[in-house]
Amino acid sequence: MTVGGTGPGPMVVTALVLVVLATLLIGARGIVIRSTSDFLVASRRLSPTVNAAAVSGEYLSAASFLGVAGLVVKDGIGALWYPVGFTAGYVLMLALVAAPMRRTGALTVPDFAQARLGSPGLRRLCAIAVIVIAAMYLVPQFKAAGLLLNLVGGTPYWVGVVVAGAAVSITLALGGMRAATYVQAFQFVLKMVLFTVPAIWLLVHVGAETRSSALTPVEFTTFSRATPVEFRVDTRLTITEPTAVAVDGAAPTTLAPGAYTAVTGSTWTFAAGADVPEVAGAAAPGGEGWSRPLLDPSGAGFPLLATLSVLVATVLGTMGLPHIVVRFHTSADGWGARRTAAITVAMLSAFYLFPAVYGLLGAVLLPELFLSGGTDTVVVALPARVDTGWAGELLTAMLTAGAFAAFLATSLGLLLALSGAVSHDLMSTGSVRRLRFTTLAAAVVVVALALPAAHLDISVLVTSAFAVAASTFCPLLVLGLWWSGLTARGAAVGMVVGLLASAGVIVVGLVIAAPPGIASVLLGQPALWSVPLAFATMVLVSLRGTAPAWASAAMLRLHLDERPERSNRSS
């Protein structure tokens, strides 16, 4: 299923090379900036708008660029709740975290734990949570990159993942460890343009008929045209009617009803008018449940519960993402951090209006992606489906470049946060050299983890990372910033409980196939119960001890605005 059917076009290759080169140049540029002036001081002159663009640029990952639209094709309109949660998280950040967190002077949550509660042990515990969250967030980014290269280059999935890992590692080795604020801000503008322009072009060019069928979905039961489907993983198909299929370009044969296995790498071309086979664990787009605006993955039958669980995870988890927390430090003060959060809400709102366009058009034009579990590719595959000429290829190139840029920006930030936690918070004798080594080692581990993840949905995995952040860092930050009674012991016990209840349960759910029904919702998306559990544990354990005498001043200090600096500001 390469775009246009003939391997990568020159424009797509050019776009990818440009993105990687730009990232390398950004890295080189970063060296100059950091060696001539202090990054922190320089960035403090920037306005909250630029800072907000930088936060958005770092935040909009491959999950936002590719994953949400893919989930719309796969699970239906309810998948649009993911970006609502991704955005609403910043409202919570604004109300509860941004200003007081900035005033702690802490760059990371482990820093915060030590600054507010004075416990090195808690710092190490937080570092472990950072590692878990970053790893869970990184694996889907690498999966997306592997998929992307598989789609545009026709290379096997594992080659794509390894190439993406190499691209990240080389960028890191050449010094592009962390892009400066204004570069991330530019990244946001770039992603915004590369995402919205093709969306509008597609909307205009698909024609009135496709537009209206996108709004009146019909279940995908027969192939409307001869449709090649490339299987990336072994897939069990159930054929209910005699179906004409050509496997790997062989002469078409008619398969009798029964169960078949499509092996990895094979391409099945279904004839026009053939019935769509059934796939275990996936529902065809366009059906009754698909059009309902609630999340009901794998038809567990508890749409409200599943929707709320995803919302709790994403809204409460945003504040605990390790690569985002550090971005707020580049605001000058609490005032700036708060404004940054508010403007970020508006910027993300603009971006997240568009995944629905790709998802809805994809469900009409490329519904067969659900057969091969390839719905995450829908954004990049759409232009070629609409236009086989140069315009389609140009748009494919734009979207590929945007998605790869999203992957690179988020991965670099996360990898650095992860290796920072390992080399500074856990081992405590960090040097730049060791940090660099740790970063490369972390990249290797993440690539190894991403290899068997080909069949997992990007957005679902990312949401698991949010669930862990919501169950560990959200209670720690909210209670630490607003309640002087929080003790280090209470925070530690609550973090361990939250970590086990979220990450532990998700891993168990992945290893043993989750039982059907309500258990699959509660195990797959545990935030709905794991977050209250972590909060309750922290409060109850803290109440049994006593906070140190300075705790009250330590907490109140965070709500005191920086008066002298603010006097000449207009609002």
Next chain:
Amino acid sequence: MTRQRRVAVSSPQTRVALARRRPGYATHPPHLAPADLERARRAYREQLRWALVAVVLLGGLVVGIPLVLVAFPGLDDLRVAGIPASWLAVGVLPYPLLIALSRWQLRKAERIEQEP
């Protein structure tokens, strides 16, 4: 590139972590002057109150819309400009509401800090 320059090739996060001596904060318990303490206490109370209002409104928004969609399945058939109303309630409606809520909370929080 000289040896000293190599040190600069690190993120702010890295350098702050490297520069800080480890026991750090614990040995210097924070201290507030009595006047500041009183001001901080007042700011804390006010900020907490409006933050809680914002959190309740946000909760009402993200929990309320799914509840309405469950309670009124008829919204799937109601169409606004050809688009099912229930789709708009997920894909479009939350964003202006989130922006309005964040603007409101920002204004409240900044007004508290402007008080004498």
